[in-house]
Amino acid sequence: MKRSLIILFLASSNIFSILEIEIIKGSDSLSKVAFVPFGIEENVNENYGEQISNLIEKNMLLFGEFENLDKAEMLSFPDSEEDFYYRDWKIMGVDYSVIGRVNSVNALGNLNISYSLFNINRRIKILEGEIVGKENNIEGIAKIISNRIYEKITGLKGIFDTKLAYIVNLDTETYQMCISDIDGKNEQILFTSAAPIMSPDWSPDRKKIAYVSFENGLAEIFIQDLASGERESIQTLGMTNSAPVWSPDGKSLALVVSFSGNPDIFSYSINNKRLVRLTNHYGIDTEPSWSPDSKKIIFTSDRSGSPQLYEINTQSKRKKRLTRDGNYNARGRYFPDGKSIFFVHGNEGNFQIATKKLSSRFIETLTSTSLDESPTISPNGNIIIYATKEGSKGYLGGITLDGKSRFSLPVKNGSVREPAWSP
C-alpha cells in the first residue's frame, strides 16, 4: 500500500513539478526592419515619399543596431493599414515594418505626414502618429519619426537629434573645436586656434560647451555659448585648469586645478564662481566626471602607484576605489543609470574601452582596437563612441553595448579626437 501510494504520488509529482528551461543567451542577429516608401497625395512632390522613408532608414541604420529589408525584395508597398498584410513581411523574415503617407502641403509649405509601425511577429500595430513640419525641414521631421520608432522598438530614448562635439587637428598648428549632428551632418566650427584645444563637454541644456584651450600659453577653461558664439574664461586663481565636466544639474563644473604642479579635483559653482576642493593628495588626480544624480564624482588617480579609478561623494568627501584589475584604468564615466562605469583599460600596451558594473568585481572589454581613448556614451546608454588611431591619423569608432555592431564615423580632413556626445 505504501509503495503504491508513493508511486501515485510520484506520478502526480511529475505533473506538479514543471520542467524549467533557462534562457540567458540571446541571438547574435539584429531586428530586421522594412522601411516602405511613403505614399503621397496627388498635390505633393512625388519625391517626398521615398525621400522621407530613406531618411528614416538611414537614421535607424546609423549605428548598426538594425538590419533592413532591401526595397527590391519587398512584396508590396502599402501606405495604409488596409493594404498591409503581415504575411508579406513575415515571409521575408521582417520583425518590424514602417509605413506612412505624405498627406498634404499647405500654402505655408507645411507637410502633413502620417506613419505607422507594425510588429510582424506579434501581428500588432505598435505605433501610429502624425506630424506637421516645414517642407524645407524634411530631415528634422525624419529625425523625430526615427526617434519615435526607435523608442517603440528598443524601449530606449531615441538619439537621432543628438549632437557630437570633437576636436580636429588639421595639422600641428591648426586646432578646431567642432560640433555636428550625430550623423556627421551640419558641422560647425566653434573656435580655431594655433594652440591645442582639449576636453570638450556639453552643458546639460545643450546650449554651451566647456573646453580647455592653451591659446594664452597655459591650460585655461572656456565656456562658449553656442547661439551667440561668446566665450568666457573661468581662469581661477591664475593656475592651470583642465578637464571641465558639467554636473547633470547644470549648476557646477568638476575640474582639475593644479596648485604648484599638483593636480587635484575641484567643484566650481557656475553661479557664484566658488571653487570647492574635493581631493587633496600628492598623487595626480584628474579626469573627473559626475554621477547622473550629481552626488558623486569619478576620477583617475595614481595614488596607488598606477592610474586607477576612484569615486568621491561630493558631500561627505568619502572616497572609494573602483578598479583593481591591471595597472591602467583611466578616464572613467558613469552609465546614464549610474550603476555601471566605462573607462579606458590598459593591458600589455593595448588601450581598450571597458565596462564594469559597480556591484561586480569583473571588468569587460568592449573594443578590439588597441589605442582607444576618450569614450563617450549615447544619452540612452546603448552606444559608445571613442577616439582611436590608424597610423598617426585619429578617427572616431563606435560600438553598441551588446557588441553586435562596430562602426566608424565618416573620416574627416585631419585627425579627430575627444568626442563628446551631447545630452
Add this chain to the structure above:
Amino acid sequence: MNKILTSFNTFAFILLFLSFVFSVFSITTLKVDETQSIKVNFYELIESVEQPKRLSEARPKETIQQADLNKIEKNSEVKKSLDFKKYKLNKPDIKRELSKIKLSKEREVILKISAIIQDKISSVWIKPNSLSKVLAAKVLINLAPSGEVINFEMVEPSNDKFFDESVLIAINKISFFEEILGLDRKLFESNFRNFKLVFKSSGEIE
C-alpha cells in the same frame, strides 16, 4: 467467535491505519513541490528508489554469518558461495540499478531535448538592452505531441515592458519543436506537454 473476529478486524484496521500514517510521513520526505526544477526532482526520484537499500545492507552480513556457521573450509568455495549468495540476494539491487539506469537515461534525453529547445529559443531571442537591470520572465509553453506550440502564456512577467515584449516576439517566431517528435509518449506527457522557459537578462543572481 464473533468477538475474536471483531477484535481481529479492529487490529487489522489499526494496522492499516498505522501503515497509512507511516506512508503519509514517508511521502513528506520527498519534498517535491511545483517550484522545483527537473534536476532536483530526478535526484529525488533516484533517492527514493535507493531508500530501501539501507534495509538490505544488513543482508550480506547475515549471509557471511550463515556461511561461517556452515563452516565451509575451502576459501574458494566460501568465496564462490558468497559471490553466488551475494548475487542472488542483490537481485532487487539489480532491479534498482536498472531503474536507475532507466531514470538516468530518461534524464539524459530530457536534458538533451532541453538543450535543443534552449538553443532554438536563444537563436531567435533578440535581447533588449536592459542596462544594469537584472530581469527574469517565465513563460509556460503548451505543446502537442507533434511538437507544435499549442499555446503559451507569460506566467511571471519581468515588470519591464520591453523585456517581456522581446520574449513574446521570440516565442512567436517558433511554432514547432520538431525534436519532440518521436519522443517516448510517457516522457513527453510528464515533461514537455507543459514546460516553462525562464528568460533572464543576465546570469547574475541578485
